[in-house]
Amino acid sequence: MRPSVWVLSLLLIGLAACGANETAAPVPTLPPPRLIAVTPAALPSATLLPAYTPTYLPTLIPPTFTPLPTPTPAPTLTPFPTPDSDAHHRQLRLPILMYHYVGPWPADADELRRNLTVRPEDFAAQMQYLHDHGYMTVSLYDLIYALALGWPLPEKPVVLTFDDGYRDVAQHVAPAVQPYGYTGTVFVITELMDREFEPYLTWPQAEALYRQGWKIEPHTKTHEQLAGRDRDFQLYQMLGAVQTVQAHIGVQPRFFNYPAGKYDDLTLQLAREMNLWGGVSVNFGRVHTLDSIYTLARVRVNGQGTLSEFVAGLEGDLAP
Numbered sequence: 001m002r003p004s005v006w007v008l009s010l011l012l013i014g015l016a017a018c019g020a021n022e023t024a025a026p027v028p029t030l031p032p033p034r035l036i037a038v039t040p041a042a043l044p045s046a047t048l049l050p051a052y053t054p055t056y057l058p059t060l061i062p063p064t065f066t067p068l069p070t071p072t073p074a075p076t077l078t079p080f081p082t083p084d085s086d087a088h089h090r091q092l093r094l095p096i097l098m099y100h101y102v103g104p105w106p107a108d109a110d111e112l113r114r115n116l117t118v119r120p121e122d123f124a125a126q127m128q129y130l131h132d133h134g135y136m137t138v139s140l141y142d143l144i145y146a147l148a149l150g151w152p153l154p155e156k157p158v159v160l161t162f163d164d165g166y167r168d169v170a171q172h173v174a175p176a177v178q179p180y181g182y183t184g185t186v187f188v189i190t191e192l193m194d195r196e197f198e199p200y201l202t203w204p205q206a207e208a209l210y211r212q213g214w215k216i217e218p219h220t221k222t223h224e225q226l227a228g229r230d231r232d233f234q235l236y237q238m239l240g241a242v243q244t245v246q247a248h249i250g251v252q253p254r255f256f257n258y259p260a261g262k263y264d265d266l267t268l269q270l271a272r273e274m275n276l277w278g279g280v281s282v283n284f285g286r287v288h289t290l291d292s293i294y295t296l297a298r299v300r301v302n303g304q305g306t307l308s309e310f311v312a313g314l315e316g317d318l319a320p
Contacts, residue, residue: 078254079275080144080148080275080277081144081145081148081149082148083147083148083149083290084148084149084150086150087147087148087149087150087290088289088290088291090146090147090150090289090290091147091287091288091289092143092146092147092153092287092288092289093286093287094138094143094153094157094158094159094286094288095158095159095286095298095299095313095314095315096140096158096159096161096280096286096296096297096298096299097158097159097160097161097298097299097301097313097314098161098163098280098282098298098299098300098301099118099123099160099161099162099163099173099301100116100117100162100163100164100166101113101116101117101118101166101168101303102117102118102119102120102123102162102166102168102169102172102173103117103119103120103166103168103171103172104117104119104120105117105119105303114303114304115302115303115304116303117303118301118303119303120172120176122303122307123172123173123176124176125307126301126307126310127176127177127180127182129307129310129311130158130180130182130314131180131182133156134155134156135154135156135157135158136154136156136157136158136182137157137158137159137160137177137181137182137183137184138153138154138157138158138159139159139183139185139215140159140185140215140217140254140255140277140278140280140296141215141254141277142157143157143159143288143296144277144278144293147288147289147290147293148290158314159184159185160177160182160183160184160185161184161185161186161187161257161280161298162184162185162186162187163187163219163257164187164188164189164200164219164223165186165187165188165189165192165193165200165201165206165219166199166200166201167198167199167200167201167202167205169184169186169201169209170201170205170208170209174209174212174214178212183212183213183214183215184214184215185214185215185216185217185255186201186206186209186214186215186216186217187217187218187219187257187280188200188201188206188216188217188218188219188241188245189219189220189221189222189223189241190218190220190221190240190241190244190245191221191222191240191244192222192223193206194244203248206248206249207248207249210249215253215255216245216248216249216253217245217253217254217255217256217257218238218241218242218244218245218253218256218257219241219256219257219259220237220238220241220259221236221237221240221241221244222237223259224237224259225259225260225262226238226258226259226262226263226264226267227258227262227263227264227267228264231266231270234266234267234270235270238256238267238270238271238274239270239274242256242274242276252275253276254275254276254277254278255276255277255278255279255280256271256276256278256279256280257279257280258279258280258281260282261281261282261283263279263281263295268294268295271294272294276294277293278293278294278296279293279294279295279296280296280298281295281296281297281298282298282300283295283297283298284297284298284299284300285297285298285299286299299313299314300313301313
């Protein structure tokens with residue numbers, strides 16, 4: 001056989017053998033892939049980034065807070081006491097004394113200013129008289145509870161009121177009544193205090209008086225007459241003063257003083273709408289009923305009056 005035929009025969013025999021064993025040949029088992037760690041050095045130098053060091057958050061620990069002072073709760077609004085069955089038949093004789101200035105007369109004081117200004121020595125004599133004759137000061141709140149519920153009052157009660165809130169209440173009045181344990185009610189003009197006008201109490205002084213047991217009540221914002229004015233004006237003057245007193249003193253005031261003693265039906269209606277308990281007038285009188293609590297009568301103390309005239313106003317049957 002020639003070599004070329006022999007080579008061709010061998011090739012044909014090999015192909016036949018492969019075809020016969022194609023389905024039986026085992027699948028080769030590949031070795032597991034070998035992981036190759038890539039290091040920065042293996043990267044092109046142009047793509048090298050700075051090594052990243054992770055910043056780990058610390059283990060969270062519950063923070064410790066410095067507690068703030070316990071907030072002062074909002075003042076509780078004390079409702080007007082529900083009158084008992086005898087309330088509308090009850091009347092009380094109780095002088096509410098009305099002062100304005102207590103201090104030396106100014107050198108240029110006219111007649112009006114002298115009438116409105118009780119000199120310190122005269123005021124001291126009046127307080128001495130009250131003490132020596134068994135009078136004890138009470139508040140307008142005490143008067144309301146006595147009228148509405150029959151709560152007892154001292155045998156000789158008296159209310160001291162000071163209109164306009166002059167600074168001499170802190171300078172002359174409070175030191176004079178403190179030895180007797182007396183306190184009073186100051187009706188303040190709030191905007192004049194806000195502006196720190198010299199004749200009037202400062203808010204720190206008013207707050208100090210309140211802490212000593214005094215009552216601080218509103219006398220409008222700017223001391224403008226209310227009677228005859230529209231609702232918006234009266235509400236601004238009245239409610240604005242109420243809210244300012246409450247902001248400084250911390251309790252809602254319950255009584256009102258009408259500038260110059262002037263009021264109208266709208267004024268009294270607003271006083272009720274604002275849940276005020278009453279108001280004081282400049283009308284003379286010593287007897288009070290539940291029906292007159294928004295126009296409580298008072299006894300004006302004249303700066304030029306004598307001690308005998310003071311006693312007549314306090315105890316007499318007629319106006320001095």
